[in-house]
Amino acid sequence: MTNVQTEQLKKFVFSSKYTVNGEPLEEKLEIIIPELLQASYSFYTWPSAPVLAWFIWENREEFYGKKVVELGAGTALPGIVAAKCGADVILTESATLPKSLSHTRRSCQVNNLVVNQHIKVIGLTWGLFLGNLDLLGPLDYIIGSDCFFEPATFEDILVTVAYLLDININAKFFCTYQERSSDWSIEHLLSKWDLECIVHNINNLGNSIGLNIHDLIGDHSIHLLEISRKS
Numbered sequence: 542m543t544n545v546q547t548e549q550l551k552k553f554v555f556s557s558k559y560t561v562n563g564e565p566l567e568e569k570l571e572i573i574i575p576e577l578l579q580a581s582y583s584f585y586t587w588p589s590a591p592v593l594a595w596f597i598w599e600n601r602e603e604f605y606g607k608k609v610v611e612l613g614a615g616t617a618l619p620g621i622v623a624a625k626c627g628a629d630v631i632l633t634e635s636a637t638l639p640k641s642l643s644h645t646r647r648s649c650q651v652n653n654l655v656v657n658q659h660i661k662v663i664g665l666t667w668g669l670f671l672g673n674l675d676l677l678g679p680l681d682y683i684i685g686s687d688c689f690f691e692p693a694t695f696e697d698i699l700v701t702v703a704y705l706l707d708i709n710i711n712a713k714f715f716c717t718y719q720e721r722s723s724d725w726s727i728e729h730l731l732s733k734w735d736l737e738c739i740v741h742n743i744n745n746l747g748n749s750i751g752l753n754i755h756d757l758i759g760d761h762s763i764h765l766l767e768i769s770r771k772s
């Protein structure tokens with residue numbers, strides 16, 4: 542159960558300005574993320590998450606009506622933004638971490654997303670091929686923020702992604718990767734699992750409202766990757 546005494550609510554605002562027939566318009570989305578301080582990994586929104594969430598927000602027309610699964614969702618900012626933009630979203634967290642799964646559900650609840658009605662939350666452990674992978678059904682996008690935080694699990698993540706991309710041949714995996722050590726790399730694993738990767742520029746995210754993405758991520762070095770099956 543969530544320890545409400547240590548919960549803090551963090552607000553994230555996404556907006557865009559544009560003109561239609563000379564008329565200035567602004568669209569805005571506010572997401573509230575509950576965080577548990579002094580807890581680990583899944584109870585805190587990592588700097589990679591707002592970057593992926595901004596990418597989804599700016600591409601919301603592309604995500605509308607699409608089937609999306611988020612891996613290692615934690616507080617689930619990107620998946621919740623996708624759901625609010627009209628995607629059909631399944632949030633996943635390690636099946637071995639029931640408290641993390643219930644925190645992911647709490648994030649949905651705080652944003653008025655009813656689990657099993659507006660959004661799904663299921664246990665999915667990277668590298669474990671249990672029946673739940675097939676229950677995901679056809680997918681358009683796999684998303685994941687800061688899943689590559691521990692080299693010992695890099696291959697487990699990519700094996701899971703490779704399997705999902707095998708059964709969803711047109712799907713793509715959009716993920717944000719925080720560079721923690723220059724010795725760490727997923728390049729050889731992408732090649733081993735027959736995957737290819739495009740690096741997207743994150744500097745233009747939020748341009749229409751004058752956002753400087755580096756104000757969100759501070760000194761961290763974060764990359765936005767699009768991984769797909771080698772063509």
Ligand SMILES: C[S@@+](CC[C@H](N)C(=O)[O-])C[C@H]1O[C@@H](n2cnc3c(N)ncnc32)[C@H](O)[C@@H]1O
Pocket residue numbers: 582583584585586587588589590612613614615616617634635636638641665666667685686687688690694697
């Ligand atoms: C660094 S946190 C990132 C959380 C969130 N995506 C974010 O960016 O704020 C890594 C997440 O991966 C989850 N995780 C760790 N090992 C996992 C595994 N073997 N299978 C599935 N999820 C796992 C953790 O519980 C945690 O939520």
